[in-house]
Amino acid sequence: MTGVSRRTFELIVNVVKADDQKKKKSGRRPKLIIENQVLMIIQYWREY
Numbered sequence: 001m002t003g004v005s006r007r008t009f010e011l012i013v014n015v016v017k018a019d020d021q022k023k024k025k026s027g028r029r030p031k032l033i034i035e036n037q038v039l040m041i042i043q044y045w046r047e048y
Contacts, residue, residue, distance in 0.1 A: 002042045013038050 002009075016034050030037065 002039065002046055004042055009038065009042070012042075 004012075013035055016038055020034060032040070
């Protein structure tokens with residue numbers, strides 16, 4: 001659907017999760033889990 005293999009998607013999610021853990025947690029929590037955020041961005045890039 002997105003043109004990205006499952007393995008590549010999982011690698012991207014792992015990188016984003018690692019970066020997210022480094023951030024200082026302040027403010028509201030995101031409404032979407034990281035997997036859904038990555039999927040939404042990949043779909044946006046594909047359509048753009």
